[in-house]
Amino acid sequence: MHRTHVLSHLVAPALFLAVALGALAPASTLAQQEPPAPTPATPSVPTVIPTPTPRPAGTPPRVGLQVGHWKSNELPDELSRLRTSTGAYVRGLAEVDVNLDIARRVAALLTAQGIVVDLIPATVPPSYDADAFVAIHADGSSSSRARGFKLATPWRTSRASQHLLEALSAEYAAATRLPRDGGITVNMRGYYAFNYRRHTHAIARTTPAVILETGFLTNPADRALLTGQPDIVAAGIANGILRYLRERDPSDGAALIPPEFGSYRAASPTVAVRAAPSDTARVLLQATPESRFFVFRERDGWFEVMVRGNRTVTGWVRVSDLVASNEPPPAPPPSSDS
Ligand SMILES: [Zn+2]
Numbered sequence: 081m082h083r084t085h086v087l088s089h090l091v092a093p094a095l096f097l098a099v100a101l102g103a104l105a106p107a108s109t110l111a112q113q114e115p116p117a118p119t120p121a122t123p124s125v126p127t128v129i130p131t132p133t134p135r136p137a138g139t140p141p142r143v144g145l146q147v148g149h150w151k152s153n154e155l156p157d158e159l160s161r162l163r164t165s166t167g168a169y170v171r172g173l174a175e176v177d178v179n180l181d182i183a184r185r186v187a188a189l190l191t192a193q194g195i196v197v198d199l200i201p202a203t204v205p206p207s208y209d210a211d212a213f214v215a216i217h218a219d220g221s222s223s224s225r226a227r228g229f230k231l232a233t234p235w236r237t238s239r240a241s242q243h244l245l246e247a248l249s250a251e252y253a254a255a256t257r258l259p260r261d262g263g264i265t266v267n268m269r270g271y272y273a274f275n276y277r278r279h280t281h282a283i284a285r286t287t288p289a290v291i292l293e294t295g296f297l298t299n300p301a302d303r304a305l306l307t308g309q310p311d312i313v314a315a316g317i318a319n320g321i322l323r324y325l326r327e328r329d330p331s332d333g334a335a336l337i338p339p340e341f342g343s344y345r346a347a348s349p350t351v352a353v354r355a356a357p358s359d360t361a362r363v364l365l366q367a368t369p370e371s372r373f374f375v376f377r378e379r380d381g382w383f384e385v386m387v388r389g390n391r392t393v394t395g396w397v398r399v400s401d402l403v404a405s406n407e408p409p410p411a412p413p414p415s416s417d418s
Contacts, residue, residue, distance in 0.1 A: 141211040141325050142196045144204075144287075145183045146273060148217035149176040151201035158279055159272060162202065168220035170297040175218045178306055182294060183216050185314030186321075193322060204273045206280045212244055212321055213289040215273055218306060219296045227299040228261035229253075232268035232291050234275075235376045236338035240288035243328060243335070248290060248320030255316030256305060258295055268293070286336040288324075292317065341375035344383075344402040351402070353395040357382035364395045373402055 149167035167175030187197040198210065219230065231249050233241040253260060268291045276282040283289050294313055295302035306313055329335070346367045354361040357379055365387060367373075377384040382396045 135330075140194050140196050142198070142209075143190055143321055143325075144198045144200050144208055144210045144213040144283075145186055146200040146202075146204065146213065146215040147176065147183045148179045148215060149202055150180055151203065152176075154201065155203050156281055159203070159281060162272065165202070168218065168297050170220055170303070173297060173303075173307065175220070175297060178218050178294075178297065178310075179216050182306070182310050182313050182317070185310055186216075186317045189314060189318035190321065193318075195321075195325070204281045204283060206282075207276065207284040208282070208287060209284040210287050212324060213273075213283050213287050214244075214248070214317065214321065215271060215289075215291040216317070217291065217293050219293040220298045221296055222298075224298050224300065226261075227296050227302045228259040229256070229295050230261050230268065230293040232271070234271070234289055234338065235269045236340070237377050238286070238288060238338045239332075239335040240328065241290060241338075244288045244321075244324045245290045247324035247327065248292065248317065251320035251323055252292070252316035255312055255319060256295070258302065258305070261293075285338060286333075288336065339377065341378075341383075343405040343407050344373040344375055344385075345369070345405045345407075346371055346373075347401050347403045351397060353385065353387050353393055353397055355395055357384075357396040359398075361396065364393045365391070367397075372405070372407070373397065375402075 149165055152165050152167075153163050155163050167179070169175070183199060187199055190197050198205075198208075200208070219226075229252060231245050231252075233245050249260060252258070271291045272279060273282050274289055274291075276285050294317075295306050297303050297306065346369060349369060351367040351371075352363045353365040353367055355364055356362075365371075367387060371387050373383070374386040374388075375383045376386070378399065381399050383399055383402060384394070385397050386392065386394045387397075
């Protein structure tokens with residue numbers, strides 16, 4: 081959560097995205113959001129697939145727990161614009177203190193299971209390499225009714241990151257009984273710590289990563305849980321991470337590689353961008369021949385895309401509705417960098 085700049089130029093493009101999705105994003109992630117970095121104008125399959133860092137047999141798993149906004153004043157020059165991102169401050173309660181308390185409890189639970197834990201401040205070690213990276217934040221809203229937790233992976237989602245998200249979602253919901261607020265994640269996916277293309281101080285490309293908004297400090301029930309029963313919250317997070325580590329196949333290096341896609345355009349004049357990968361899902365945008373598609377995930381014959389046309393939306397398009405283009409990929413929308 082971030083409470084400065086809310087009326088600045090940072091908000092307009094992000095609001096644009098959020099409104100397109102029918103959901104108003106909180107200021108928290110807007111301030112830290114970045115668009116996906118443009119893919120170089122290369123073929124739609126990667127030409128070089130780096131091998132994930134091999135880990136010697138018997139090496140204990142390593143997990144990074146990032147405490148949202150912690151020591152943000154120490155961020156390096158490349159992220160200087162986030163130095164004032166101090167998080168929510170709700171009725172005498174600072175988000176960073178809630179994040180830190182929960183993260184320390186998660187660290188204790190994981191360490192007891194033989195896992196090596198790094199408690200990471202806002203500044204991520206360069207190309208941070210670990211078996212899992214979880215950024216821990218808490219949310220705020222102008223409405224005290226908004227509640228629940230949110231989870232998101234980076235724009236380019238490796239199978240491992242998706243697996244981590246699903247394990248964490250299931251275990252966190254089971255432990256906390258909080259509802260999952262799934263509608264606003266587009267603004268979390270551009271989280272600066274995920275952006276290894278743009279920043280030195282970011283996760284390594286192959287580190288499975290998620291950002292978790294643990295609940296709303298502005299909602300009485302969520303706040304009571306986050307501050308009154310932090311061990312339950314921490315158990316939900318630790319159980320999710322442990323479940324992922326238990327279920328994954330450590331020999332499946334390909335699962336760690338984020339997909340890379342090229343530039344696409346519509347195959348016909350009547351391509352619909354939908355809110356979900358289904359022919360009955362709500363239409364967010366009718367693409368035009370001028371529309372350019374940035375693809376960041378493929379699932380069951382559908383692409384998850386960011387489309388730039390008259391307006392920018394994120395949604396789903398049938399793979400068969402697009403054709404590869406040799407043009408440079410669409411420029412990303414204005415970011416909080418600018
Ligand atoms: Zn935050």
